[in-house]
Amino acid sequence: MTHTVAAETRTGRPVTFGILRRLPEHLAIWVPLLLSAGHLVSFALWTVWISFTPSTLVPVSGWVGLRNYTAVMATRNWQIAFDNLLLFGCGFVLLSLLTGLLLAVLLDQRIRGENVLRSIFLYPIALSFVVTGTVWSWLLNPGLGIQKLVNDIGWTSFRFDWLIDRDMAIWTIVIAAVWQSSGFAMALFLAGLRSVDADLIKAAQIDGAGPIRMYRRVILPTLWPITVTVVVIQLQFAITTFDLVRALTGGGPGLATQLPALVVYDLMFQRGLLARGAAAAVLMLLILLAVLLPYAGWRYLQRRQAAHA
Template structure:
């Protein structure tokens, strides 16, 4: 009859057979996750254990305490490596962040050919650090690179021998790293700027703020979480850098560009000192934790504040 409600259809019960694919998916995902976590945690703990032994090519479980840690802290190569890491890290992080932010601001002006420029700036990120190091080694080599090219133009007294200068070689590594990572920073900054409310731009324009002041005082603070994320990612990249130095300078001249990762590789795979190499790896891991733990706390606090406002 018109207006009479139709009886609800009974919901068909799902057969236990239909739940098997979901169950298998969960089991497989759980096994993979457990294996991955067990692999990382297990080998990390094993490395810590080996660092307290005198292991060489094969593990030896004779406890020697903090012997390797004290020897590392007092060794010249480790001190030079961490000094190089400080110089490289500061130059790389500040340079890549500054260049990336500048490129993002320029592209945010909606200039013609924006897509082409973004592709060009992002292209270095498609290359490995090995390729980047090899190319920059050619460019900075005094016999075949920039110096030889400029001399071929007539400036026969021109010199650019940073790559073979003990005091300046580390800055060659910084330049190559900035060239590769600045496009990544630009992409994140540009995404953050494009996500801002257009009213911010209008309000700043009405107040008569110059473009430089508008970005530095309003836009950049508005994307501060993205800025922090970029800084943390670049910092952990700097701490883990190995292949760029290996391809560009091989740690030289001498040990002028050696980083802690190069020391770990040298002890573990060239000298066969597994105990000392493990100690160096643990100290490198602690350096990473010093960076990542404050960032994790920052993110947790930010989410907590956001939830409180909600």
């Protein structure tokens, strides 16, 4: 399969005619690829460039160095968003990982109705974050949802008002996000559990390992490459979270659930500070790269090891 497209012309006719004859196939190959790659590279570079200009309402050229970056990072808005991202990222990733793993291990016990259960844990993934956020904003609203229900039943001192509590509001985002994406972690873990070497399990059984020891010592250790993948994907989602917060809390109360993606949107389209918005977007990209580059390096090493083995 190593011949090139151009070398295919064996007709002996002039090369230009060959190219013309092959025009449709060149178009089919290059137009989608160039559209995709071209827009990615030029859009990313353009946004990086704008972040170094003094642009406000319209893009202008000029060079202000890192001034937009220092300005963004000095705002309370960004600082809160960044702290929230750390909290949300860690809480969400950890909880959805544990929930997903627990569900996968439970479903792996050859239980009846596995397909139904799997569908139940996965269905939130089919929903948009706007729907998820709206529904959870009702359930978690102390005057409408769970708290109101428990109060009405008779436990009048029951409080579950994280949605309007500045310190706890970020955890409402965690709850909704865990509900939405634990099923995804479960699906990947389950696939991993199902591909554990049967000989490994048999050998452990002969050694007299009980089910708990079996999981801790034999099965779970084989899952760690999948764990890394799940963590990276969930972190990527956490860093770019936007819709969920817009629908659930709108970033409030106050700035309590502000996240970087909301800061970017606010700067670009509500305050008309294009350069600062672009700088915040680039900061988001850098946070993402801090996760993705080590992952890419790890994957590369893994593949090389696999190739040598």
